[in-house]
Amino acid sequence: MKIFKKNLPVMTIYFGVFIIISIIMMTNSRPAEQAGFIQSKVSIVVFSNESSPLVDGMKEVLSDVAVFVEMEEDETLIQDSLYFRRIAYVLRVPDGFTEDFLSGKEPKLAKTSVPGSTNGIYIDMRLEQYLNTANLYVRGIPGIDAETLNAYTLEDLDYETPVEMQRADQRFGVEGMMQYYFNYLAYTLMYVVIMGISTIMLVFNDLNIKRRSSCAPISPGKVTLQFYLATLLFSLISWFVLVSLSLVFSRNELAGSNTPGFIINSFVFASSTTSIGFLIGNLVRGREAISAVANVFTLGSCFISGVFVPQAILSDSVLKMASLFPTFWYVSGNSQIAVSADFTESLIIQIGFAVAFFVLALVVGKKKRMAIEN
Numbered sequence: 001m002k003i004f005k006k007n008l009p010v011m012t013i014y015f016g017v018f019i020i021i022s023i024i025m026m027t028n029s030r031p032a033e034q035a036g037f038i039q040s041k042v043s044i045v046v047f048s049n050e051s052s053p054l055v056d057g058m059k060e061v062l063s064d065v066a067v068f069v070e071m072e073e074d075e076t077l078i079q080d081s082l083y084f085r086r087i088a089y090v091l092r093v094p095d096g097f098t099e100d101f102l103s104g105k106e107p108k109l110a111k112t113s114v115p116g117s118t119n120g121i122y123i124d125m126r127l128e129q130y131l132n133t134a135n136l137y138v139r140g141i142p143g144i145d146a147e148t149l150n151a152y153t154l155e156d157l158d159y160e161t162p163v164e165m166q167r168a169d170q171r172f173g174v175e176g177m178m179q180y181y182f183n184y185l186a187y188t189l190m191y192v193v194i195m196g197i198s199t200i201m202l203v204f205n206d207l208n209i210k211r212r213s214s215c216a217p218i219s220p221g222k223v224t225l226q227f228y229l230a231t232l233l234f235s236l237i238s239w240f241v242l243v244s245l246s247l248v249f250s251r252n253e254l255a256g257s258n259t260p261g262f263i264i265n266s267f268v269f270a271s272s273t274t275s276i277g278f279l280i281g282n283l284v285r286g287r288e289a290i291s292a293v294a295n296v297f298t299l300g301s302c303f304i305s306g307v308f309v310p311q312a313i314l315s316d317s318v319l320k321m322a323s324l325f326p327t328f329w330y331v332s333g334n335s336q337i338a339v340s341a342d343f344t345e346s347l348i349i350q351i352g353f354a355v356a357f358f359v360l361a362l363v364v365g366k367k368k369r370m371a372i373e374n
Contacts, residue, residue: 187302194298197280
C-alpha cells in the first residue's frame with residue numbers, strides 16, 4: 001500500500017490527463033446525425049422559337065432542378081444577369097428543333113452558363129436524360145408523333161427506384177451513442193491501467209524491494225496474488241470512473257435494455273487489461289520504455305480492432321490480425337449488444353485472454369525471482 005500511495009500522484013496525473021483528452025476527442029468526434037439532401041434549384045432562362053410537346057417536355061423535366069426566369073432576349077441584359085448571378089443558365093431552342101429530332105437528326109441546343117459554375121451540370125444532366133430517352137423511342141418507333149413521344153419519355157423519367165438509407169453496416173448494427181462511447185472507453189481504460197500498473201510494478205520490482213519481500217514470512221505466490229488483487233482494484237476503480245463518464249455522455253440511451261450488457265462487457269475487458277498491464281510490468285524496465293510500450297500496444301490494438309475505425313470498413317486481413325487482441329472481442333461484443341445479439345462468445349474469449357496473460361505474467365515473474373535468488 002505504501003508503494004501505491006507513493007505513486008498515487010503519478011497515476012492520478014495519467015488518469016486525469018487521458019480522461020480530459022478522451023472527453024475532448026469523444027465530444028469532437030461524436031457521430032453526427034445524417035442530414036437529408038435537398039436539391040437546390042438553378043435560375044434558368046429558356047428562349048424557344050417554337051412551341052411543341054417536346055419543348056414543353058424539356059421544361060417539365062427541368063422544373064425539378066430549375067426556376068424559370070422571364071427575360072427579354074437582349075444579349076447585354078443576359079450577360080449582365082449571368083455576371084451578377086441573377087441567372088445561372090440560358091437555354092436556346094432553335095427553329096425546327098422538334099421536326100429535326102423526330103426525323104432522326106441530332107439538332108443542337110444553344111447553352112450558356114456561368115463560367116466555372118457547377119449549377120449547369122444539373123441542367124445538362126436532366127436535358128441529356130430526356131433527349132436520350134426520347135431518342136430511343138424515335139429509333140424504336142418510326143413515325144412517332146411529338147405528343148406521344150413526350151408522354152412516353154416523361155413516364156419513363158418519372159419512375160424512381162426506392163432507396164433506404166442506413167446509418168451503419170447491418171452486419172454490425174446501428175451504432176448508437178452508447179456503443180460509440182463504450183468502444184472509445186477501451187483506449188482510455190487500457191492506457192491508464194497499463195501505465196498505472198506498470199509504473200507501480202517498476203517500483204515493486206526494484207531489486208532492494210524484491211529482496212526485502214523475499215525475507216518476509218509470506219510465500220512468493222501469496223505476495224504475487226496480493227499484488228495482482230491490488231492492481232485489479234486499481235483497474236476496477238478506473239473502470240468505474242470511465243464507465244460513469246460513458247453513461248453520462250450517453251445518458252439519453254440509459255433506459256435501453258442494452259445498458260447492462262455494455263457494462264458487463266467493459267467489466268470483463270477491464271480484467272483482461274489488468275492481466276496485460278501485469279505482464280508488461282513484469283517484462284519492461286524503465287518509465288520511458290513503459291510509456292512507449294503502452295502507447296504502441298494501446299494505439300495499435302485500438303486502431304485495428306475497431307475503436308477508432310469501425311470494424312465494418314476494415315479489411316478481413318486486418319480483422320484477423322486484430323482477433324489476437326482482447327480489444328477486438330470487446331468491440332465485437334459491443335456491436336452484438338447494440339443489436340441485442342448473444343455476446344457470450346466475446347466474453348468467454350476476453351476471459352480467456354485475461355487468464356492467459358495472467359499465467360504468462362506469473363511465469364515471467366517466477367523466472368525473474370529465481371534469477372534474483374540465484
